[in-house]
Amino acid sequence: MKAEYINPFLESAKTVIEQVASVKPSAGQLGIKDVKFVEKYIWIQIGVTGQMNGDIVFGLDESVALKLVSAMMGGYAITEVDEMTKSAISELGNMISGNxxxxxFNQGLRVDITPPKLTESAALAGFTPKKALTIPLTMDHIGELDIQVLIT
Incomplete structure (x- = not known):
């Protein structure tokens, strides 16, 4: 695991969130932690293949997801995690990973990403506990998005 692997995802997440939700996120402390799926969270898992292999996992509490999607919709109040909410969060993960x-690629690494896999239940996540590079992004008045990089 190399710390520089998280930087493109962090940079991209800041840019995309600022563009789609009109909020400027700030990065927390980089760390290594065990990936533990907790309930009442939405997890977006995106596979990476090519010169890097592994997964990028974005995690956010359901209440944060609702506020984030509301911000993405120009302030329209979103009150439940429905198919539209899931689609918006999945697309956010896709946009961040694509960027x-x-x-x-511009740094000389060729990678492909898989479509986002959204999981709401720890039991359904389908991968074993691992250590990940992680960094939280705090969005004012919205909450925290956790970026976890499991790249070999």
């Missing part, structure tokens, strides 16, 4: 893969 990050462009940044990686």
């Amino acid at each position: 990050a893969s462009t940044i990686l």
Whole structure:
């Protein structure tokens, strides 16, 4: 695991969130932690293949997801995690990862990303506990998005 692997995803997440939700996120402390799926969270898992292999996992509490999608919809109040909410969060993960893969390409790394896999239940996540590079992004008045990089 190399710390520089998280930087393109962090840079991309800040840019995309600022564009689609009109909020400027700030990065927390980079760390290594065990990936633990907790309930009442939405997880977006995106696979990375090519010169980097592994997964990028974006995690956010359901209440944060509702506020984030509301911001993405120009302030329209979203009150439940429905198919539209899931689609918006999945697309956010896709946009962040797509932009990050462009940044990686410009750095000389060729990677492909898989379509986002959204999971709401720890039991359904389907991968074993691992250590991940992680960094939280705090969005004012919205909450925290956790970026976890499991790349080999």
